[in-house]
Amino acid sequence: MLFGYFDPGSGSLLAQMLVGGGAGLVVLARYVWDRMMHRP
């Protein structure tokens, strides 16, 4: 995925999951889990 002419910010992409209803929270939880499992 390529973004436009500016960086939308990682934190801002994730913050949308918080206001994106139940589905957003599930995605965010799975994101956190994925990061913990694939820590560099």
Place this chain on the structure above:
Amino acid sequence: MTMDDGALERAAFVPEPGSYRDGSAQVFYVGQRVLRGLDKAAAAEWEEFKVTQFFSQSQQDGRLVRTRELAGTEAGQLDAPLQRWPKILEHERVPFISYPYEWSFSMLRDAALLHLDLLEEALHEGFTTKDGTAFNVQWMGVRPVFLDIVSFERYRPGAPWAGYRQFCQLFLFPLMLRAYRKVPFQPWLRGHLDGVSPDDFRKLLSWRDCFRVGVLQHVLLHALLERNVSETSQSTQARLSRTGLGKAELALDIVRSTVRHLRKTVQRLKFNAVSTSWTGYVQDNSYSVADRELKARFVQSTVTEIKPALTWDLGCNTGEYSRLCADVGGYVIAIDADVSCIDRLYLALRAEGRTNILPLVGDLADSSPNMGWRGRERKGLVERGRPDLCLCLALLHHLVISHSLPMEEVLQWLAELRCPLVLEFVDREDPLATRLLHGRQDGCPEYSRQNFERGLRQLFDIEQCAELTDSHRTLYRVRPRA
């Protein structure tokens, strides 16, 4: 507004200096006309966008700037540097460009709601906006218009809204700053063209504010995530796709919910106008009924004779004389330093359905400068278009006495506008002037009618003069010497 189907005049093209961020398009001016060149990718997006119901509907209701595509023959008449764009659009010209740091709270709020409404409707037809900046919105009087057509692009399945951060920084946080902290947002937006960052805004809030609508999600957790997620946006997007966002419908639902949540939050933000010395000015001033009528006649006869296309009403307060000018015709920029006055004026004009008065927050002692990249991205007041007539009614004493501006320099600045002026001089004996003079230890000796008239005669021809007999005030109609 010029959007004729006729041939383009052979005028020099001038690129808009502020139109450089999105490399897929460029705005430029040819004479009075506003054109936008699109590259191949943007032209392909436009081809799909222009046939949507959303586009035709928002063109009809005027929420999206009126736009037409230049036919091949018309585009062929343009100068060679413009021929590199595969597609060229022409937009309706906005009478006067303004910036979010010159808008009142209700103006920024209405612009934010317009942005969200358009985004939500576009999403229904598979389009999104690639950004969320307040600079995409301009005004036709008190009607907000979304200008950036190329901001609309086909929604890519699985993508969050890229403009969310910009929207928060340039719309939501400034509105919250005013609504929750009672701090005017205008200096903050003028101080940083990208707006207020989530982490900076978090630091401005009190613990009580943490329980207010939208703060937890849009500010606190937003800032927390920004501070703690160090990976790139591309990596975050890729990981989100793996963890469920890759499902197109799910991602779209999340974007829609975000937009709905933002709208609900913005709608609940209130201005809580404070009473200032200016909001009660009309009741408190020293005019008799006869003087008010004389002043109105003086202004009206000037406007009727000059027929200005653009009038500036400096220190407009309730906009009484802006309305008078607008009734005769032309477009009026009503400027006042008091944010409460301008907010009230905006709401009143919106209720009246006026389309030819634009209220703006502006302090002449500290007016909007040229700023941004190379000092050209956002322009100062004068650089955006000189007026054909300028009203400067009962303002000079505030500039000279309260702001300690040298009277000669104020008159010099007014002369540099190169247009006729209606000036009102308030004598030292006037009760309001006396009150201001009490605040000056030196008594401001340069502020006298004698000095004023001497300075005036050096720079202007006095065409008409009228004394307001009951209130120690004199009106002058002057024209700067060539």
